[in-house]
Amino acid sequence: MSWEFDANRPIYLQLMEQLKINIITGIYPPGSKIPSVRDLAMETGVNPNTMQRALTELERENLLYSQRTNGRFVTEDENMIKVLQKNLAEQQIKEFIANMKTIGLKRQEIIDLLANLLQEGEIK
Amino acid sequence: MSWEFDANRPIYLQLMEQLKINIITGIYPPGSKIPSVRDLAMETGVNPNTMQRALTELERENLLYSQRTNGRFVTEDENMIKVLQKNLAEQQIKEFIANMKTIGLKRQEIIDLLANLLQEGEIK
DNA sequence: ATTATTGTATTAACTGCTTAATACAATAAT
DNA sequence: ATTATTGTATTAAGCAGTTAATACAATAAT
Numbered sequence: 325m326s327w328e329f330d331a332n333r334p335i336y337l338q339l340m341e342q343l344k345i346n347i348i349t350g351i352y353p354p355g356s357k358i359p360s361v362r363d364l365a366m367e368t369g370v371n372p373n374t375m376q377r378a379l380t381e382l383e384r385e386n387l388l389y390s391q392r393t394n395g396r397f398v399t400e401d402e403n404m405i406k407v408l409q410k411n412l413a414e415q416q417i418k419e420f421i422a423n424m425k426t427i428g429l430k431r432q433e434i435i436d437l438l439a440n441l442l443q444e445g446e447i448k
Numbered sequence: 449m450s451w452e453f454d455a456n457r458p459i460y461l462q463l464m465e466q467l468k469i470n471i472i473t474g475i476y477p478p479g480s481k482i483p484s485v486r487d488l489a490m491e492t493g494v495n496p497n498t499m500q501r502a503l504t505e506l507e508r509e510n511l512l513y514s515q516r517t518n519g520r521f522v523t524e525d526e527n528m529i530k531v532l533q534k535n536l537a538e539q540q541i542k543e544f545i546a547n548m549k550t551i552g553l554k555r556q557e558i559i560d561l562l563a564n565l566l567q568e569g570e571i572k
Numbered sequence: 573a574t575t576a577t578t579g580t581a582t583t584a585a586c587t588g589c590t591t592a593a594t595a596c597a598a599t600a601a602t
Numbered sequence: 603a604t605t606a607t608t609g610t611a612t613t614a615a616g617c618a619g620t621t622a623a624t625a626c627a628a629t630a631a632t
Contacts, residue, residue, distance in 0.1 A: 332457055332458055332461060333456055334456055334619060334620090337456060345550055345551070349550075360577075361580090371620060373620075373622085374621080376579080376580075377619090380580095390580095391579090392579065393577070393579070393628045393629040394577095395577090395578065395579085396578090413548070413553060416544065416547050420541075420544040421562075421566060424540070426469055426473075427472060428472065428473055429537060434562075434566065435559070435563065437537065438541055438544075438559070439559065442545060442559070460590090485609070486607090495590060495591045495592070497590075497591070497592085500610075503609095514610095515609090516597085516598055516608075517597080517599040517607075517608045517609070518598095518600070518607095519607090575631080575632075576629100576631075576632090578627100578629080578630090579626105579628085580626080580627085582625080583624090583625105585620100585621085586619105586620085586622100587619085587620080588620105589618085590615100590616085591614100591616080591617100593612100593613090595611080596609105596610080596611080596612100597609090597610085598608080598609085598610105599607085600606090601605080
């Protein structure tokens with residue numbers, strides 16, 4: 325896990341993203357208990373209040389739920405998680421296309437450039 | 449021009465990006481005079497101080513230069529602009545790849561998904 | 573029963589971003 | 603010469619995000 329923050333965006337939002345990724349990738353499996361507010365805050369180097377905020381927001385999105393004194397858990401709804409993954413992917417791709425379009429690259433240029441850079445980085 | 453701002457990132461940074469885009473795409477050609485601080489602030493609906501900050505930063509990057517009482521101009525260095533475009537494109541592609549990798553998509557999945565979405569949106 | 577751990581809430585202070593309201597200096601335009 | 607426009611600078615205020623330092627309530631663990 326990286327836990328590096330972009331100084332230009334609220335930390336609690338970045339925490340939310342990272343936590344979502346951990347859910348999507350199965351680091352935090354459906355129904356599993358996640359670390360406590362204090363532990364997560366410690367691990368990420370942020371103030372407990374900030375972590376609390378991120379977790380509260382994720383609860384509002386029904387991705388987490390808390391049991392008063394027992395801890396916090398990932399939703400058991402696996403379908404919801406799949407939808408989350410698909411949404412994230414599609415959203416980022418659309419953003420990407422919009423960006424490329426703005427810069428003035430055409431379809432083929434985008435594909436070529438991407439294919440090249442995909443070769444460099446070692447992705448399966 | 450859109451001039452809509454993401455509330456989660458400093459406006460002056462977003463202004464810088466938009467101005468860079470305007471330079472790259474030739475809306476502000478090399479050597480041309482750009483609108484005054486006050487006009488730009490008016491047009492974008494931000495405070496003159498905020499616009500001033502964005503412009504000052506772009507000057508520090510040598511993309512703009514100002515003549516004391518005459519106005520502000522885009523650099524004449526066309527090569528610098530080309531480099532800017534390439535950097536922006538490459539940077540965003542790398543970000544994109546990193547994002548996709550994080551979500552857990554493989555090379556071929558990325559290419560396929562992108563190709564599909566590129567068909568939908570009407571890009572040449 | 574007692575203890576430790578959990579989520580939750582509160583209050584204060586600090587910082588960076590933004591807006592507001594001006595003011596000044598230089599010079600192109602008239 | 604005068605005027606309008608330009609970039610630039612200053613000071614104050616407000617807000618959101620963040621940190622800090624606590625405190626409380628509930629309950630699992632002992």
